Amino acid sequence: MKGSHVLELTRRLTEAFGVSGYEDEIRSVIRAEIAGLVDEVRVDTLGNLVALRRGAGAAGQPGKRVMLAAHMDQIGLMVTHIDEKGYLRFAPVGGVFGLACWGSQVRFADGTVGTVGLDGGISARDKLPTLNSMYIDVGATERAGVTVQVGDVAAFWHAFAGQGSAWFAPSMDDRIGCVVLVQLLRELAGREIAHDVYAVFTTQEEIGTRGATTSAYAIDPYVAIALDVTLTGDGPHTKPALEVYLGRGVALKIMDKGMISHIGLNQLLIAAAEAEGIPYQREVLQVGSTDARAMQMARSGIPTTALSVPSRHVHTPSQIVDRRDVAAAIALLVAFLDRPITV
Amino acid sequence: MMALCDRLERLSNAFGPSGRERDVRALLRAGIAELADRIEVDALGNLIAYKTGADPEPRLRVMLSAHMDEVGFMITEIQKSGLLKFQPVGGLDPRMLPAKRLVIGDARIPGVIGAPPPHLQSAKQASQPPRGSGGQPVELDDLAIDIGAESDKEAEAKVKVGDYGVFATQFTVLSRDSSWPTVRGKAFDDRVGCAMLVALLAERYPVDLVVVFTVQEEVGLRGARVAAYRVEPDAAISLEGTICDDLPRPPDVDLTPVTRLGAGPALTLMDRRLVSHPGLLKLLRDTAEAEGIAIQYKAPGLGGADSGAIHLTRAGVPATVVAVPCRYIHSPASILNLNDMENSVRLMAAALRRIGREHLERAG
Numbered sequence: 001m002k003g004s005h006v007l008e009l010t011r012r013l014t015e016a017f018g019v020s021g022y023e024d025e026i027r028s029v030i031r032a033e034i035a036g037l038v039d040e041v042r043v044d045t046l047g048n049l050v051a052l053r054r055g056a057g058a059a060g061q062p063g064k065r066v067m068l069a070a071h072m073d074q075i076g077l078m079v080t081h082i083d084e085k086g087y088l089r090f091a092p093v094g095g096v097f098g099l100a101c102w103g104s105q106v107r108f109a110d111g112t113v114g115t116v117g118l119d120g121g122i123s124a125r126d127k128l129p130t131l132n133s134m135y136i137d138v139g140a141t142e143r144a145g146v147t148v149q150v151g152d153v154a155a156f157w158h159a160f161a162g163q164g165s166a167w168f169a170p171s172m173d174d175r176i177g178c179v180v181l182v183q184l185l186r187e188l189a190g191r192e193i194a195h196d197v198y199a200v201f202t203t204q205e206e207i208g209t210r211g212a213t214t215s216a217y218a219i220d221p222y223v224a225i226a227l228d229v230t231l232t233g234d235g236p237h238t239k240p241a242l243e244v245y246l247g248r249g250v251a252l253k254i255m256d257k258g259m260i261s262h263i264g265l266n267q268l269l270i271a272a273a274e275a276e277g278i279p280y281q282r283e284v285l286q287v288g289s290t291d292a293r294a295m296q297m298a299r300s301g302i303p304t305t306a307l308s309v310p311s312r313h314v315h316t317p318s319q320i321v322d323r324r325d326v327a328a329a330i331a332l333l334v335a336f337l338d339r340p341i342t343v
Numbered sequence: 344m345m346a347l348c349d350r351l352e353r354l355s356n357a358f359g360p361s362g363r364e365r366d367v368r369a370l371l372r373a374g375i376a377e378l379a380d381r382i383e384v385d386a387l388g389n390l391i392a393y394k395t396g397a398d399p400e401p402r403l404r405v406m407l408s409a410h411m412d413e414v415g416f417m418i419t420e421i422q423k424s425g426l427l428k429f430q431p432v433g434g435l436d437p438r439m440l441p442a443k444r445l446v447i448g449d450a451r452i453p454g455v456i457g458a459p460p461p462h463l464q465s466a467k468q469a470s471q472p473p474r475g476s477g478g479q480p481v482e483l484d485d486l487a488i489d490i491g492a493e494s495d496k497e498a499e500a501k502v503k504v505g506d507y508g509v510f511a512t513q514f515t516v517l518s519r520d521s522s523w524p525t526v527r528g529k530a531f532d533d534r535v536g537c538a539m540l541v542a543l544l545a546e547r548y549p550v551d552l553v554v555v556f557t558v559q560e561e562v563g564l565r566g567a568r569v570a571a572y573r574v575e576p577d578a579a580i581s582l583e584g585t586i587c588d589d590l591p592r593p594p595d596v597d598l599t600p601v602t603r604l605g606a607g608p609a610l611t612l613m614d615r616r617l618v619s620h621p622g623l624l625k626l627l628r629d630t631a632e633a634e635g636i637a638i639q640y641k642a643p644g645l646g647g648a649d650s651g652a653i654h655l656t657r658a659g660v661p662a663t664v665v666a667v668p669c670r671y672i673h674s675p676a677s678i679l680n681l682n683d684m685e686n687s688v689r690l691m692a693a694a695l696r697r698i699g700r701e702h703l704e705r706a707g
Binding site for chain 2: 020021022024027028043044045046047078079080081082083084085089091092093150151204207208210213214215217218
C-alpha cells in the first residue's frame, strides 16, 4: 500500500515541469503534497520552498536544526533564436550532453512539445553532435506558427514508468530526492521528533547549487544533508571504479568533486543504518557534486553530507532508479532523525 | 545626452584594470560628491554612494552597480632584450593582441605588442587573414610588449614587474547624428555603466538608493560579492556594457545576434551566472512599456555580470542586469550607440520611481 503511494508520488513529481530558474510548476506541486505535514512553509528570494517540521527537543534541550535539501530543478534547454522556418536554437541550462539530445522529446512549461533535431545530412548522424548543431522542432512549417519565444525553457519529456523495482523518468535527477523528502515528511507526520527538520526543495542546483547557497545561509543549520542522485558503476562494460550499484541501498557520500563529507555526520548515519539493518553503499564520486557543496560552505561552515539514490543514465532523457534504494534512503533518514545528533 | 557623452569620454580614457581602479574611483568620487548623501570606500576598493529615499520609512533599499575595472595586462617579466612578458588581466583573446598599443604603469609608458611584419610571411600565409586577426592561432607565450627599450636595464628604469597596462585608446565621437550617435573607445565594459550610475544619482527616488562602483569584476565578480554583503539590498540591478555581434552574416546563417546596436537597453533573462528575478524583469518590461522605451533581450546563456555574485549574497537578493550593447567588447576599441545609453538611464530612473515590494516576490 505504502509502496504504491510512493510510486504515485514519484509519478506526479517526475512529470511536473521545472527547469533551473523556472521551478514554478514543480514548486506548486510539492507545496500541495506537503500541506498539513509541516508547521511552516515559505518561498524565498531564489524560489526555494522552505518547510519546517518543528521538533519537540529532547532532555530539556531544544532540537537541532537539520537541513535536508533536494533540488526541484532539472536540466533543460533555453530558446535563443527562432529561425525563418520555425526551428528553435537553444542554449543548455545545466549539464546537457549533445549525445543525449538528438531525437529526444522536450516539453515547454505551457505543454508545447518538440523533438531535438540535428543539422546536416545523413553523415552527421555518425558524429558526436555539439549543442550548436541541434535545434528544437515543434512541428511548425513556418515561423508564424511558433508560439514559443526566445527565453522560454524546455525539459526532456517522457511519462514516468515503473517496471518491477525499476523506475524510469527523464527528471529523476533530482525529483527522486524530492520524493524522498516528501515521503519522509509523511512518515514523520504524527510522530514525535526531537529535531527541527528544515525540508528545503531547492532551485538552480544544476547551474551552480545556487538555491542551496542562499537557503543554507538563511537557515543556518546545525547539520545539513543533500538528497540527490548519484551515478552507478554497474554498467555492462564499466570497470567498477564507482562502487555504487542499482538496488543495493542508499549511497552515503564520502566525497565528490565539490565536497568531502563531514566524518562525524557520516558516522551517525552509518550507525543508524547498521542498527536498523538499512542497506547502504559508500559513495566516492569522481565527477559532479550536489547542494551539499554549497551548504557546507555557508556562513562559517556547516557539517554536511549527502544521501544519494543510485541512478543510471543521469542527465539523459531516461534515468533509472530502484524503489528499494528510495525506500532505504527514507528509512535511513527516519532512523537518523530518531537519534541524538551531536557532531 | 552631451553630459552622458562627456562623462563616458573621461571614464573611458581613465586607467583602471582590475585591482588598480583608483584613477577611475577618484574620477567618480569627484563626480558624485554633490549627488550622494554619503560616500564610502570598502576594503576591496568598491566606491559606495548612499542616497536616502523620499518615501516615509520603511523604504526598499535598491543597489545599483557598475564595475570600474577594465580588462588589461600585468607585466610578469622583463627580458634581456628589453621586451616585456605579460599576463592578461580578465578575458582577452590572444588573437586580437598583436600590433596593439598600450600604456603601462603610473608613468603611462607607451608600448606596442609585437607582431611579425607581412614581409616575413609566406605567400600562402599572406593570402590568409593576418596572423592574430583570427586566421591563425596566437599563443600568449608568443607575444611580448615592446616599449622601445634597448635592453633590460633601460626597460627596468621605466617599468617594473607587477605594473599594469591598458589599451592606449582615446575616446572618439564617430557620429553626431541624433538618430544614430556612435562613439568609440576602450573600457566601455563597464565605464558605460559607471557613467549611467552617475546620471542616475542626480535624482532622489522614493526608495533608498545605494550605488556601488565595483572592483575586480573582470577577474571573478569579486568586488560585488563583498559590497552586496555590506549593503544587504532588497533588490539589485547591475548596469553593464555587453556583447554586441550584430554585424552582417553570411546569407545562409539564420541566427539572432546576442544584442543589436541601437535597439535599446538589453535585458538579461539568463546568463552564465544568473537567472534574472522574474519580478524585476516584469518591473523593467512594464516600465519600458509605460515609458515607450524599446528594449531587447540579450541572447541567453552568455557572459556574466556583478548580479551573478550579488544575488547569492546572504539569504539571496532579487537581481537582474540592464546592459548597453557594445561592439568589439574587451578589445582596444568598442563602439556603442549613445541612444542605447540614454534610454537605459531613462528606463532605470523610471523603474526606480516605480519599484515596490510586489516586484520582489515569487509565485507560491
